[in-house]
Amino acid sequence: MHIEQAFTKIIKENEGIMYKVTRLYTNNKDDQKDLYQEVVYNLWKGFKTFRGDAKVSTWMYRIALNTAVFYSKKKKKRGYKVPLDGVILVQETYDPVLEQRLKILYASIKHLKDIDKGIIFLFLEGRKYDEIAGITGLTTSNVGTRMARIKDKLKKEIIKK
């Protein structure tokens, strides 16, 4: 299969991952589209050297999270923007109750520190502690310790809302 075809196939199969990461690290639709494009670009850059040693999803999580953290910090400082033509995001057609709960959940996670935000995101994605450790660069025991703290923080945040 041609490299471009292989890439577009992977992106299409995992567009949900990019949607969730970009929503987590931005506060409006324009920024989300901008970050989405940046993630796709970095995935494309990384795809040329991706040898398949790691699982595709692990590879995607790592690049998407790295791009998101870099983008969110850089953006505050530089006000950097790229054109948005042609970038389409998945539409949210959840039921109102689910969307309301999601809003609370996203808002609570956004209060966390960057590294904790990444950990809880991966946890909610159903990743095991050792997988989270592999993606974040932390040790497995540290992921466990941090998860305990994150749970407490999230509980407090959600109670406030």
Place this chain on the structure above:
Amino acid sequence: MELEEMQTVWSQMSDQLEQQQKLTDKIIIDMTQQKFKNRFSTLSTYEIIGAIICFVAAVVIVLNLDKMNTWYLMMASILSILSLVVMPILSLRSLFGMKNLNLTTDSYKDTLVKFIKKKKQMLLVQQLGAVYSVILMWLVVPVFMMAFNNKDFFQTEKSTGLLIFYTAITIGIIIFARWGYGCYKSITARAEADLQELESTQV
């Protein structure tokens, strides 16, 4: 909402997202192409223009070095040339360092640690640049006055208006530099705390 509930909400969203594939091959390829084109247009435009202006000014001083007929004007010229070359290089280096972080292979923690370190370096260079701009202004003015008007700044009578202008600019830059330093201290303190927290996670 308990953690289990959060997971349920999250997986409900994930299930719905999976059913709505919106991207086409063309959109995906367009995204990589557009981003590629934009990388060059947004690459530190202001800093590059600023650096070019500094380098041109340094060349102008070099070409007029023979006119500097006193030791203090020669000293001011050499210091001006050095700062006009070194400061933009430091500034561009710190910016390119930030841009060249490897987002495709490093772990999330490594990216954060490198980012914070590079950010601290960049802020330090910016602060040095702001403070040095006051010194540079006082160095460059006598040099250019000799180069273009053949007058020794230190031995010519200055008009009150000119002195007020220089004083106002100096005070303005000092206030700006002090304000910038305050921001720098608070940002680096936060960055330092984040860094220590991240680096202490090497269990």
